[in-house]
Amino acid sequence: MSEQLPAPRYADGPPPGAVDQLAGPDRPVSPDEGEQDLAELDKEAVNALRAAVMRLSRRLKHQRVDESLSPTEMSVLGTLARCGSATPSELARKEHVQPPSMTRIVAMLEAKGLVRLDAHPEDRRQKVVTQTEQAESMLAAARAKRNAWLTELVQELDEEDRATLRAAAPVLEKLAHL
Template identity: 35%
Template sequence: MQTEADTHRADELAELARHVREGVGRLNWRMRSEADTPSPGPTVLAVLSRLYRAGTHTPSELAEAERMHPQSLTRVLASLTSRGLITRTADPSDGRRSLLDITHAGRVVLREYSISREQWLAAAMERALSPTEQQLLRMAADLMLRMADS
């Protein structure tokens, strides 16, 4: 049986979750709009980021990891390959499958976009937050990363 205190705690956590989601969403939107480098697009960023962080994937593994339909990725992967941002090679253990990797050029695109967003964010933190608030934000960022990895 749930007590009144349990219900109150659940309501507080739900409100905190909404507040964090809204803050993260608005900050993400603002960083995209303020970045000096135009966004390559959410799907392109997702593919490049996944290959950068997690390494080689098959197209189906990539689709599953990003919760996308493989057919939705076909054009994106063809474009990224033709632009030299990813490579597609035959899987040595199964010639019917291909393996995708990010190239140096893909890393450069990803990093330039990230740097632009980080520069805006650093300037905004300098303008808007005291040193104590910056330290609190560092702690909150660590907590968010821990939640994301759990």
């Protein structure tokens, strides 16, 4: 007769797929174990998503039109393009930087002719930062270059992967704005 081994015990729960292996006619899978498997799969998916987004982001950052601008300066210009004119304090909040840092960034962008500072319509103590036409055209060129590069990559995918990517794009956009 073969000896039956005791079921293994796991400190943090069984690894993915282990519940299926342990389940059988003598041992049904409890709902909690199914949720645990889902949680483990979600953790793996989140980890894979994080790593892929970071690698893709790094590669996209190398597709630059103007090497004289830092990624932070480009981000501020992108925020102005997306959200419109803003005070330096509002930009600092949106970009998650300290107000003194944003003041320096805005000063550098102004010196490069990419933003202009206007008087705030309601509070003369404040300034409103607005991007210039030069910044708009530079951002358009940067977007075009990055889109062209990304299009080349996407063309290497099969149709099923491209369909998956089209379906995932709105979800990724939603995640980016949560």
